[in-house]
Amino acid sequence: MSEMTFAASKALTMGIELELQILNRRDCDLTHGAGDLIRLLERSGHPGEIKPEITESMVEISTGIHERYDTVLAELHAIRDALVAGAEKLNLLVAGGGAHPFQRWNERQIFDKPRFRQISALYGYLAKQFTIFGQHVHIGCPDGDTAIYLTHAMSRYIPHFIALAASSPYHQGTDTAFDSSRLNSVYAFPLSGRAPVLDRWDAFVAYFEKMRTARVVESMKDFYWDIRPKPEYGTIEVRVFDTPLTVDKAAVLAAYVQALARYLLIERPVAIQEDMYLAYTYNRFQACRFGLEGLLIDPASHEHRPIHEDIAATVAALQTHAAELQSEAALRIVGGWAANRSNDASWMREHFRRSESLADLMWQTSLLWSGKL
Numbered sequence: 017m018s019e020m021t022f023a024a025s026k027a028l029t030m031g032i033e034l035e036l037q038i039l040n041r042r043d044c045d046l047t048h049g050a051g052d053l054i055r056l057l058e059r060s061g062h063p064g065e066i067k068p069e070i071t072e073s074m075v076e077i078s079t080g081i082h083e084r085y086d087t088v089l090a091e092l093h094a095i096r097d098a099l100v101a102g103a104e105k106l107n108l109l110v111a112g113g114g115a116h117p118f119q120r121w122n123e124r125q126i127f128d129k130p131r132f133r134q135i136s137a138l139y140g141y142l143a144k145q146f147t148i149f150g151q152h153v154h155i156g157c158p159d160g161d162t163a164i165y166l167t168h169a170m171s172r173y174i175p176h177f178i179a180l181a182a183s184s185p186y187h188q189g190t191d192t193a194f195d196s197s198r199l200n201s202v203y204a205f206p207l208s209g210r211a212p213v214l215d216r217w218d219a220f221v222a223y224f225e226k227m228r229t230a231r232v233v234e235s236m237k238d239f240y241w242d243i244r245p246k247p248e249y250g251t252i253e254v255r256v257f258d259t260p261l262t263v264d265k266a267a268v269l270a271a272y273v274q275a276l277a278r279y280l281l282i283e284r285p286v287a288i289q290e291d292m293y294l295a296y297t298y299n300r301f302q303a304c305r306f307g308l309e310g311l312l313i314d315p316a317s318h319e320h321r322p323i324h325e326d327i328a329a330t331v332a333a334l335q336t337h338a339a340e341l342q343s344e345a346a347l348r349i350v351g352g353w354a355a356n357r358s359n360d361a362s363w364m365r366e367h368f369r370r371s372e373s374l375a376d377l378m379w380q381t382s383l384l385w386s387g388k389l
Contacts, residue, residue, distance in 0.1 A: 020221045022160035025250030029156035035149040039109040044378035046119040048072035062098035071124040085343040089267035100386045109382040114184030114198035114258025117374045121145045148198045151257035153270045160217025163245040169286040178303035181257035183360035195307030195361035208240040215288045271346035278337040308357045327354040
């Protein structure tokens, strides 16, 4: 099977990947503990998948394939509990969040795997600065044409995803004034941003082959797009979420993407064309900078409205689809976040105001991740 053969999967199934922070207990800074933690967990056994990421201060956990919100949430709880128990044996902490608030990138250590060494050799210091933490949501597609449609149609909602999940307000010890500073690091990579406007899988394969022939890319992994097709999995992969501070929020966000995918596939409200991206970069910036208070320009109507209002309107439109997917509870939670204009960045700022200590903030963040807070 060719790398670009689309491996069909059941429509609207979902899976979650979460990149997590490994902290020491002394000052809650990042530490080089991923290798030891993964080896320990491999010996003891664990649910889901736990694997290394680009530096020794991070791990990635992955769920299996799910159809329902409640089952993916249950698996995330089980993976989290195993991970936290392993970390405690090694005197380590695990935390969510899109970026560590005071770590120094030059202190990071590239994990010893060929792909990570290759990225480090190509991108230089950007590789270590890529010690940032995101949630990826995979949605199953029956064929490549469906994946291409969803990749573009879902782009309308990228500001929702960024604003709801934003959890990286601090960088290098400073409040950045962004709710999500993490995505600024992603944008430094030359193959970031969004996919080219192509409306058929065969056209996308032809584009990929041109890029590979020109030696711009070697595989789909070289595209750091906000949403990208994953032909080997038979999915699209939404990649703009900061890692939330809890697994419960991660499951809710995935259920929101799933309900949106059902709405987009059944009602087909979006026509794929270049004009749909006219306001894309502006909307993306607004969500990163201002979170739920940011402004969104609808690419079709050109209407301006706050992101939290657009989410509320979308939640109302998704009621039937969430009911069919048995995720009404998750959709209600999203509606509550929009109504309260609250995200993890606001939680982090509030806790820092109380203690005026970023180390204490990370201690509290690790307790929240473990379910102890």
